[in-house]
Amino acid sequence: MAHVIDVLPFDSSEFADNPEPRCPCVLVLDVSRSMAGKPIDELNAGLLAFQDELAADTLARKRAEIAIVTFGPVKVERNFQTAEDFRAPVLTPQNDTPMGAAIDTALDLLEGRKAHYKQAGIGYYRPWIFLITDGGPTDSWQKAAQRVQAGEGRNFSFFAVAVEGANVEILRQISKRPPSMLKGTKFRELFQWLSSSLKAVSRSQTTDSVKLLNPGTPEGFGWTEIK
């Protein structure tokens, strides 16, 4: 039967097993030297909580797909996996902050995944890209910024989260949406908010666009602050 299998995309059976529409989410995470200590510990703890929360929702676990790109150096730490199969990595502090290349990698990963969905005939919701950094790019970031600006709102939603020490000015130039300031090391609250937002596509709503909880309020897990 090999001739029959050959003409199908290699992972069609994955989608036959779980044909739920996907909500892809790429986390672009800064693991530069400056994240050492409490920030990276809290980030790791936040990822574990994220994994647990998504896996606990019977529908969201089949719909949310997580990928993780870390920098630097740029590395695809996790390729897209549904939340039911996703296992959080344990991140360790590395070297510098090639943010531009990391965003490029994330966008490429996302485009590849969307091509797969189309090929396999799987529906999907607007993808999310979540950039979390405590520094500024150490590489050329302008081209990546252009790609983000061009795709924002149409091909994906891009969120930038600034941890203490981040170059907010450059983040503003990358992301159309103003960057959110993380309060201290409230990574856990940030990921609670993210999982709850991802779960929204598996729940009934009043309008067809996902209503995000205000991250500055207790209902939105209060992980941002105004600076």
Place this chain on the structure above:
Amino acid sequence: MACALIIMKVVYTPGNVPINLGDELGRGGEAVVYAGTHPTFRAIKIYSAVPEASLVQKLHILVDLASQRLSSFCAFPLSVVLDRPGGRVIGYAMPRGEVGLRPLHQLYGPRDRKEYFPDATWKFLVHMARNLAQAVALLHETGIVVGDLNPNNILAGPRGDLFIVDVDSFQVANATKVYRCTVGMPDFLAPELIGARLDAVDRTPAHDNFVLATLIFHLLNLGRHPFQGRWKSPEEFSYEFAISDHRFAYSSSAAARGIEPPPLTLDLTRMGGACAKLFERAFVGSISTRPTAKEWVTVLEALRDNMRVCAHIGTHTYLDDGLPCPWCQLEEKGAILFNFVAAVSASTGLDVEELWRRICLVDPPPQMQAITLAAASPDSAAIRFFATRRSSLTLAVIMAALCVNIAAWSSLFSTLIPSEVLAAAILVTGFVSFLSWATGPKLSVYENRLKQSIDARDQLLLHSERNAAARFEAKRLELKVLCDVLRNFPARRAAQVAKLTARARDLQLADYLDRYSIMRAFTGRLGIGKLAILLANGIDSAKEVSYERLVVIVGIGPAIAQQLVDWRTACESKFVFDLASGVPREQLARLDGNLFLESVRVEEQVRLGTIELEKITRDAVETKALTAEAILSARYRVEKARANLRAAKRGDKG
């Protein structure tokens, strides 16, 4: 999240009936559901915030509509509940669904279905679709619009039962007001509602009918959304766009709309013409052509009752349309859509002892009676043969002697008869006698005849009594061996389950240890540098920890290695093997499926073998008289040939 309204143990009906709140059954953003300790009010929903006046009014209308029929498939409000006698409405009491109910998406999605509904076939899915249509039809008859019909609030049970929850979101109306359903899921929304604020529109049964068709399609096409396909348009895909542009991926007009059915899905034609037509009307047609819930009930019942079971895999059921099994065709391409002969244990429907009893009941072929033959007397020909041979030789010898003497006496007779004439006559007579001796029947003829008769007799014996008995014994032995194979199935299954269990325990332990993150446990106890070394060597949980593995890592000394090993041992000591979730159901189903198929094969061999066994005996009985006669005559022929040979040799007369 707003703080829970009250922490209480008892609530009251308006008629002051107290209901004790039991265990928490479920929790959502707006309410918590508790078990109710009352025979009618078996579940109580308590809102987290005091419900608005319009919601309370809606609840009263729903309570007025409640009937036994509706509560049999809906968590229908049976009474509002108050925080104290005569107090505020804080929620409502409702019936409770049967145990084992699961959201509809866990039934139609293959991965979850194989786990939670391991026995479900396509026929079951069609039946469930029919039940859903019937439920919606009944609600519409009652004047209710569901509004937010979606796979989270429709629950399915293993016996085909169905239960709709979140009834307080239904849309109901009284003479003065429509109490709206204010929510929906974007992928389960009629095209005319896309982009609308759902709290600002009145819903109609036609809206429900669109979602009903969408959900029926999910059930019939194993979790596929009708508007989800190979997307060929330059536009970005979204449900809103695909649904409002009627891009039904399986439609006969799909290609023209820039969409194709996804791979590994059921063709619309394999759902039957009537069903295909309804789907086209629902998804491509306009709101006026949309099929009603009642129409669906009729068509789905006809489909359900026109199915056949695949000849190869027992869990494959499909429309009896004369075409090959569609599930086999899809599974050949790599997807496993149904459990392999789900959960049929090797012992089901098979009684080995009954099979063996039937074998023992078959009588062996009848024994031939030994008949004593009277001694055969030789034929006259054989006796004559001996005599003829002797006289021919004698005459030839006499004539030869005469020839010799004639020469001497020739002078005496020469005057009377010319001596040449006499000599010639004697010579001729002697030669003829010699010839008749030399060319007449020989003894070897009688020897051959005896040999032939013995062969014929033996041949006959081989094919009759001795052979029937031997064949019967051989077949019976073969069947005994096959029955032992069948008897041995439970033991074989147990051995294989034990093997799987041992493997599952290892996997479960590994899984369990994997949950103990070194980062979590040792942050603060070990420096970040040491942790990084561990991670760089692929050691990030208790699963990877072993002394041998750790001690060779540069930078990790024996002390740290021991510390980690002790920690692993401590983690391991808390591990309890969960037998219930030990061996994945899918694996067990596969094992049972294989044993089942083998047992069916062996059982078939036993059944056919038993029939053969009966035939051996029946044939022997039927031909017994005939055979006995033939054998007797064969034996007689041997005796006769023997007597003839004896006679031919020595002139015996018997």
